[in-house]
Amino acid sequence: MAENSPTKREPHITIRKGSPEDAEAFVNLISLAYTPLFHALYGIKTGDPLKNLFCMKKNYLSFEHSLFAEVDGEIAGVIMGLDWRTRQQERMRTGLLKFRYFGGPFWLKVPYLLVNPYVPGIIGEGEYYFGHLVVYPQFRGMGLGKKLIAKEEDIARKRGAQRMVADVKVINEVMIKLVKKMGYTVSEDAKEMVIGRNRFHFYRITKDLRN
DSSP states (O other), X not given: OOXXXXXXXXXXXXXXXXXXXXXXXXXXXXHHHSHHHHHHHHOSOOHHHHHHHHHSSSSTTSGGGEEEEEXXXXXXXXXXXXXXXXXXXXXXXXXXXXXXXXXXXHHHHHHHHHHOSOOTTOOOTTEEEEEEEEEOGGGTTSSHHHHHHHHHHHHHHHTTOOEEEEEEETTOHHHHHHHHHTTOEEOSSOEEEEETTEEEEEEEEEEETTO
16 A cells, blocks of 8 residues: 655745845845846955945945845845835935945946946836845745745835836846736836946836836
């Protein structure tokens, strides 16, 4: 008589707010997807400065703006987001902190940011921006990206935002497919950001939260 096979247990998934203790995990996750861009903007040594910014309040890269996905208590992914009011309030402090922690390499890149026809992360009144969505490879395929974006949408609605916006790398086909399923519109034309010899291409994605 054959024994019954044991029932496979469903993993326990939670989405929680970030804290300063998540700094190491944040840098590790970001390095999986954003290393070339961060190196172009801030120089080769970005790990410690990113940790410093993450642990401090009231800047774009603060833990205050992060959400983490956990699977059975283990960190599996991250996303960051903030509304237009917060971005305006923290603009000056974020710039000063970047100058402080990234130093010379960032100073040298500022002229490129000032003259670029397109810089990711720009948002207008009534908008909520999300980015830095990364999931560890071993946890992909579990719907974590969708859960993280959906949670950001909930936060955006509570803060009175009318529209979700983000910039997605043109080569990130998985992300593009995901957001389309979630009702986002993907711009038809790719936008280019040039930093020295580096060129990065993005699609702007949007979703109306009033529908």
